[in-house]
Amino acid sequence: MILNVPGSDPSSPSSPICSAKGCRADAVWVLAWNNPKLHTPERRKTWLACEEHREHLSQFLGVRGFLKDVVLLEDWESPE
Numbered sequence: 001m002i003l004n005v006p007g008s009d010p011s012s013p014s015s016p017i018c019s020a021k022g023c024r025a026d027a028v029w030v031l032a033w034n035n036p037k038l039h040t041p042e043r044r045k046t047w048l049a050c051e052e053h054r055e056h057l058s059q060f061l062g063v064r065g066f067l068k069d070v071v072l073l074e075d076w077e078s079p080e
């Protein structure tokens, strides 16, 4: 198990932190993903990542074919 808070909500009021296990850094990136065995195609789960763990978490999802999008947290919270 790599993550401690899978599916944590980036819109939660407390300062969002990286989803990587043991990491307490502020999240900078939102990784949007979908497991086709569990989710409908339009469903998006999200993980948060700091600058350091973005690539690691992206690869974890990418090799499984789950990764859909990687966006800056500030852009995710303010789509306009």
Ligand SMILES: [Zn+2]
Binding pocket: 018, 019, 020, 023, 024, 025, 049, 050, 051, 052, 053
């Ligand atoms: Zn991290």
